[in-house]
Every structure is written in structure tokens, then in C-alpha cells.
Amino acid sequence: MRIKWKDYEANDLFDELIGTTSRPRKAARSVCKYLSSLRENELQDISHAAEMAMHVMGITFTVYSEGTGIDRTWPFDIIPRVISAREWARTEEGLIQRVKALNCFIDDIYHEQNIIKDEIFPEEVLADSVNFRKECVGIDPPLGIWAHICGSDLVRDKDGTLYVLEDNLRVPSGVSYMLENRMVMKRVFPELFEDYSIQPVDDYPTRLFDMLASMSPRPADYPTIVVLTPGIYNSAYFEHSYLAQQMGVELVEGSDLMVSEDDCVYMRTIEGLERIDVIYRRVDDLFLDPEVFEPESTLGIPGIMRAWSKGNVAIANAPGAGVADDKVVYAFVPKMIEYYLGEKAIIPNVQTYLCMYKDECDYVLNNLDKLVVKPANESGGYGMLIGPNSTKKEREQFADLIKKKPRNYVAQPTLSLSTAPTLCDGKLEPRHLDLRPFILSGESSYVTRGGLTRVALKKGSLVVNSSQGGGSKDTWIVE
């Protein structure tokens, strides 16, 4: 049966493609028209072709058990999410503004801590931060930038406003899926790309390379850049390898590198040791240097913090940048933007209750059934309470957890995340989604055209994480 957009029920939520009158939104008009011109089963065939393409291209994450690898492809939905170029331009500005302020904040925290002295940011939040690294105090990374690659999650509420839900400043992943999704879409929907002006995304690796190169401590035409991966067992290994390939740089593991007596970092090559200038690390802080952090870590390189603090090597993101990747710190970002930049935040935060404050904590405890409670330092959607879907027992458990460690919890109103038509068993149904654009900060800033759209494939589910039944879509910024 052909698609009839009239029959598509977006309920009373905001749908990215279909407006309130069951008519496609302006930016999505051509794509919706094209989709409804397809014959019966054609969508399903295209979806199958896309799946096969991903399988052959090896766009997988690997689950290892008992020594054998099982490859899983991340579910991909072929219906694109469309955003108008005009809306995106404003969003881009907002993201750049936000990351600028976050970088000022991190640099301030590791130096003067003026924001604490001026009583904008409470000292006790820092005192309890698990991502604050005292080893980074007083260090000046190149250009004063700590978070070179940031992945901020955006969600749209019922009223159509985009909000920032969180900022990932440690080792944000997903950009390779954004790039590969586009490649698959071009394979399966070539017609659409012909007469639609969709902004290309594939300059990301070049931008990433240029940004990394600009941090090199040695002024040379060709700085030696590497991508540092924890190895094949990491679920994002595909991405590490993909980015190294796209940038034409080496993909290294900790054991490929060493710090010599001159406090420079070298990699072991067939011709001996070669000096490294910039490391794009995808290894968490605590595993980076067994001399300074986790002594048992075999993923890191002994002495690398020494080399970094002397300025002999640049590391992206800088160790310690994660201090701003904390859901309590998140709540202060609009204030940071005002404090450091003297501007109003362009993209709003989701209203956040901090359990560390007694009155806000009381409100949270009294309204657990309406709120989403999140631990301050988890990622991947783990350890959350989604109030409206929770049982009494779960709420009691969370109340106990919150009372024990109020600093560790924040709560937000349950948003009605926007939806987009998604192919489910041959039919298009609305599914909730979010968006993760990636922001690069170096000599200049760059935002991906769109980003990675993650979609919750289970009906009614609000959890988009790949580890919990989420999939992804291609994101189109169109003129």
C-alpha cells in the first residue's frame, strides 16, 4: 500500500516531517512526495538494500563473548530526518556559543577559578566532581582549548523548541555513523539527491584533521597525528578505525606508543621510533597514563601526562575536559554563557532540578512520578528513572539513592520528544528521536551539517541509545 500522509498519526506530538494538519512540513515536502510515489513494498526493498549495504561495508559494532566476535549492525531507518537550513544556521550559532563558554569554564576551573570566586558556580560541585583532574591544574593546552570535539545532544519538545539535553565532552562517539548513514542513503536513494539540495556532511574528517593539525607543538607542514583506540574490544572501534582511515593517519593502541626520556611521545614503527605531535584519543582519562591514573591500565601510555603537560604533545580532548561533562555542571551552562561571553544562551537548557539544593531536592522527591531522574556522571542512558513509566518500588529505590547522595542526581521534566516517521514492519509510524551534532573547536569552530539522529525504535520509548534498542537515521539540512 502506498503511503498516505493523511493516515499518519503523529498524535499531539511535534513531528519532524509532518505538520499538525497531516501535511508535510515545508522542508520535508519533496522527500514526502517522493516517498508517497513509491510502489508497494518498494520501501521495504530499499530498507533491505540499506541493511545489506551496511552489512557488507562492515558498519558494525562487535560484541565479544568467549573469544568469538559477533557483529551487530546498528539498526538504520531509511526515512531521513529533515531540518531547514535556516533553522540549522541558528542552531549552529547556539552550539558554537555553548562550546566556547564550556571551554572558557574548563580553562578557568584549572586556573584561577574566577567563576567560583564570583559565586556563579558553587565550589562544592567541583569538590565532588569525579571528572575533575587535579593533575591538570595550571596546564595550558594549545589555544587554551580543552574540549576540541564536543557532541551535544539536542531534543525538541512538543512546542517545537530545540533544547540541549547534554554535552558530551569526554570521548563522544557516533560521527562515523552520521557519515556512513549518508553514504548508504546515497546508494539507496540516488534520485532524491539529484533534485534536492541536501548539505553534504562528508567534510567532517578533513575539518577534524585540520583542527588536530592546528594543535601541533612542532610547527611543521605535516604534523604526525594518531587516533588512539582502546582496541578492537571497544564497541566504538569501528569509528576509531573509520576516522583514522578517513583522515589518513595511523590508528594506534597504547602499546604502539611510548614516552622516551626526552618526554616526547613516539610510536613504534618498522624503522624505529617516530615522534607524535597530536593524539586524538578515544581512551578515557583514567586509562590514559598508568603512572598518573589507573595503575593497572594497559590501554594507556606511561608518561603521556608528563609529555602533555610539558607541551610536547597535544591531546584531544585534553585530559580533564570531562569536568564539564556532568549533569550538574550542565545546569550552569546558561550562566556560564552570560559570565564568560556576556551573551544570552541561544539554545535553551532543559529545566534541571539539582538535588544538591534542598528545596529542589524536595520538589524532585515529591514529583518523582513526573520527572526523569538522571545520575550526574553516567552515559549511555544507564541508571535513569523515567517517572511516568516507573513503578512505585523503583521510585522508592530512587528516593533512597537521591537522599544518600543528592549531589549525584539531577531531575528534569519528562519531555515529549519529537517524532519522525519510521519504517516499522513495512508501515510508517512515529518514533521519538534526538540529534547529536558534533562541534569542533580549534583556531576556528565547525559544526557538522546536522549530526547523528538517534531514534527509539520501540513504540513509545524515549530511550535512543544504541545499547538500549535505539537506531539511527540520516539527517538532512535542506535549503
Place this chain on the structure above:
Amino acid sequence: MILSRVAERIYWMARYIERAENTARIIMVNSNLLLDLPKGIAPGWEPIITITGSSDLFSEHYAEVDERSVAKFLISDKLNPGSILNSLLSARENLRTTRAIVPRGTWEVLNDLHYYAEENKSKILSRKGRYEYLTHIIRSCQLIAGNISGSMSHDQTYEFVRLGRSLERADMTTRVLEVRAGNLLPKLADEFKPFDDIQWKSILESLAAYQMYRRHVHVRVKGSAVMSYLLQDKQFPRSIAHCVNEVENCLRSLPDSDDALRTLGHLQRLVFEADEKDMGRKMLNKFMSKLQVTLGQVHDQLSLAYYQTDRIKEELVETKESSKDRKEFAA
């Protein structure tokens, strides 16, 4: 510039691909040979197990050396580390960790082949299905080789592909000659056994050499000529001489290759000075084992020179040494 770890993995990737292709070919050729020979003469399947050097492992798990067991053991048995499926899996794991270096198309073909081999393994039970299956394996392996050769820079990394491939090929050729030719060589000088020529032909086919042999060696297929062709012909890509020369060329464009080159020189002398007429059955075994051991030494030297490096660039060594000297002087 190439990372030691990458060099090692690329090398093994190439070896495993070559191994999968070679194993597929010897199984296929043996199936065909057996159709041509009367029961009493047919060498059966035991030699194939011997060629792959896995007789003990095989007899541990299988009661009889019949066609089905051998095919299963060499193609799909997970317990056999040298089975085609395991070779492809190892090649894929090695390539997965070096994907950033090797052309994307290569990965796609290998990935596809891996899935094909896994999903269609039930095909090998019938002769017809097995033929199809093995043909697919051989063609895909060649596609991978072609893809690498046609779309990857012929730089140092590429030398490690060639090294792996050439050493694996040379090794396979010695094994095929040792086992298959060994069984065929007459115990007495002028003894002629019926069906010998068919069997010598199948030796050539096991190494994809029949057509080229016919073009370049203008005598009918006979033992001594086949032996010297596969041992000493410089142009045929699977002859031992050719493989060894390939290895030499690779080593000459790599740094720190003196030790390996020395061993290789020794190997080349062995190959070129050999006179197939002097080789009785016993001598042949001894000679081929010697070649295999020497090939193994070349591998060990590669490993020492490139895969386990911890050497510091010269300028750094100098500064380190001079600072050490200064310390000693001060003490």
C-alpha cells in the same frame, strides 16, 4: 612509515588469505583427481591432510580419512586452526585492526567472503556444492589480492602484503611437492607406474600451474620437469624460486633487512643448486623440510626486525648515549 603492529597484522592477513585460497585449491584438485583414477591407484585423502601438516589433529577428531571428513576438517572445522573458515576469520580480524590502512574495497570483499563462507558451509557436503563453494573462495581471494594490488599504494605497507603472500606460497609449494611428489617418485629409477602423468598433472593444478607449465616447458608432463619447474622457474608466481625472489625484492626496499637477506641468500642457493635428478623419495623429503625450516627462519627474522621493534631513531640514540657518557664521566 608503518607501525610495527600494523606491519605484522598486514603480513598475517596476506598469509591467511593465501592459505585459504591454497587450501581451497588442493581440495578441489584432489576431488577431481579421484574421479579420474581407479580405486587401487588413487592416493585418497590422506596426502591432503599431510600437506596441511595437521595429521595428528585430524586423527584426534576423525575416525576415517574419507572425502567428507577431510572436506569438513579443512573447510569448516572450527577445531582446525588452518581450516578455510578459520583462516578467513583470522584474515578478517587482522584486517579489521588495520582497516584504516587497507583500501576500503578490500575490506568489503573480505567481509563479504567471510559471511559467504560461514553461511554456505552446508554446501560442502555435496561434491557439486563444494565445487561451487570452493570456486567462490578462490575467486574472492584473488579479488582481494587484485584489489590490494590495484588500489593500494605500493609502499612499505604493501611490501608486507607481498612478504606474507610469498612466504605462504613458497611454503605451500614445498609441502605439495614433499607429499604429492614424494609419493609419486619411483622407488627404482626406471619404474613407470600407470596414471603417473595424471597425478603429476594434478600436482601442477594444485598450484594453479598446469597451463603455464604447458606453455613454458615444452615436454610432456613428467616428474623431473614438473619438479624443476615448481622449484626453479623464475617466472611462475607459485614456484619456490619466484616466491623467494619476491621476498628478496621486498626486503631490499625495507630497512634493517640484512639478517633476513642473508638467510634468504642461503635459501636461494639451496633452490638453484638443487638437481631434481638426484632426488629420490628420501632426499626430497629432507630437502623440502630444509626449505621449510629456512622459510621459517626468514619469518622469525622479519618478526625480530619489524614486529618487535623498540628501536629508537638514530639521533635520539645519540643524544641518549652522550647523556649517558656524561653521567658516567660525572660519576
